[in-house]
Amino acid sequence: MNSPAVKEILITGASSGIGMELARQLGVPGHRLWLVARSTEKLDVLADEIRAAGGQAEVRALDLSDIEGCGSFLEKFTKEVRLDELYLAAAVSIFGEVKDIQPEDWDLIYRTDLLSYVQWTQAFYEVMAKARRGRIVMVSSLAGYAGYPTSVPYATMKAGLLGLFRTLRHEAPGQGVSVHLVSPGYVRTGIYRSAIYRRSNPDNTLKQIDEMGFKMIEPSEAAEAILKGIKAGKDELVFPRYAKLLAWVAPRFPGLVDGIHARMVKRFRELSA
Numbered sequence: 001m002n003s004p005a006v007k008e009i010l011i012t013g014a015s016s017g018i019g020m021e022l023a024r025q026l027g028v029p030g031h032r033l034w035l036v037a038r039s040t041e042k043l044d045v046l047a048d049e050i051r052a053a054g055g056q057a058e059v060r061a062l063d064l065s066d067i068e069g070c071g072s073f074l075e076k077f078t079k080e081v082r083l084d085e086l087y088l089a090a091a092v093s094i095f096g097e098v099k100d101i102q103p104e105d106w107d108l109i110y111r112t113d114l115l116s117y118v119q120w121t122q123a124f125y126e127v128m129a130k131a132r133r134g135r136i137v138m139v140s141s142l143a144g145y146a147g148y149p150t151s152v153p154y155a156t157m158k159a160g161l162l163g164l165f166r167t168l169r170h171e172a173p174g175q176g177v178s179v180h181l182v183s184p185g186y187v188r189t190g191i192y193r194s195a196i197y198r199r200s201n202p203d204n205t206l207k208q209i210d211e212m213g214f215k216m217i218e219p220s221e222a223a224e225a226i227l228k229g230i231k232a233g234k235d236e237l238v239f240p241r242y243a244k245l246l247a248w249v250a251p252r253f254p255g256l257v258d259g260i261h262a263r264m265v266k267r268f269r270e271l272s273a
């Protein structure tokens with residue numbers, strides 16, 4: 001059982017990008033961080049960095065797409081550790097037109113980007129609700145509001161997270177649990193290199209993002225925006241400013257983003273020809 005003086009925080013996707021920066025910013029004295037991803041080596045380096053800064057850190061190497069394996073882990077872990085805060089930031093992206101997406105791609109993106117979020121949220125929500133305290137933060141994406149042609153499986157799962165959040169947010173406060181959904185626009189992380197590509201490649205995608213002129217923020221800025229928003233009591237957070245605007249406009253006036261989406265598809269085809 002954990003000491004009440006220590007805040008127990010678990011972060012998935014802690015080996016890279018936004019998850020890693022959240023860990024760095026939360027890894028302060030008085031916090032014990034549970035760092036989850038597949039890359040043990042990267043997590044070990046991060047854990048050492050956090051310990052050197054006076055925080056506490058533990059590494060748990062897990063493949064989140066292995067729902068059964070994670071089920072066994074969660075059953076044991078939720079009995080041993082009373083978690084205060086859960087940050088779900090692990091995901092894999094994909095670029096390709098739907099006609100080229102393989103069934104195994106849909107399966108992997110579904111298990112990693114949606115089912116795993118549901119599984120971890122459900123597991124910790126239950127124990128947090130019993131204790132009548134806790135916080136769950138799901139990292140989603142602007143794609144969940146606006147869609148993302150040439151990344152349809154990713155956008156589909158992120159839209160699923162929006163559904164999960166917008167309904168759970170009404171049950172959670174009565175149980176003493178706060179649930180947050182954070183949706184960034186473009187962030188300069190490894191996600192573009194580790195994505196699945198069908199008839200394209202990372203260089204094409206990064207070139208296209210650059211050409212579109214949307215600002216790519218740094219992962220440290222994204223983590224700061226998340227922690228600042230949560231501290232300010234916001235439960236649904238979209239950033240930076242252009243993402244906030246598009247997330248508002250796209251569901252209300254889809255015609256206004258049609259032009260952007262049509263250009264994205266056209267340029268994707270030109271670059272992958």
Ligand SMILES: NC(=O)c1ccc[n+]([C@@H]2O[C@H](COP(=O)([O-])OP(=O)(O)OC[C@H]3O[C@@H](n4cnc5c(N)ncnc54)[C@H](OP(=O)(O)O)[C@@H]3O)[C@@H](O)[C@H]2O)c1
Binds near residue numbers: 017019088
């Ligand atoms: N970067 C962007 O432009 C952007 C924009 C909007 C939203 N987001 C969202 O922000 C969150 C963080 O993404 P990021 O950009 O920081 O990406 P990233 O740098 O690629 O980090 C992704 C993390 O997820 C982990 N991961 C992926 N598949 C996993 C699996 N099967 N099991 C365990 N861990 C797994 C990776 O660790 P291992 O490889 O070590 O397992 C890594 O730590 C995601 O939800 C993403 O959708 C990103």
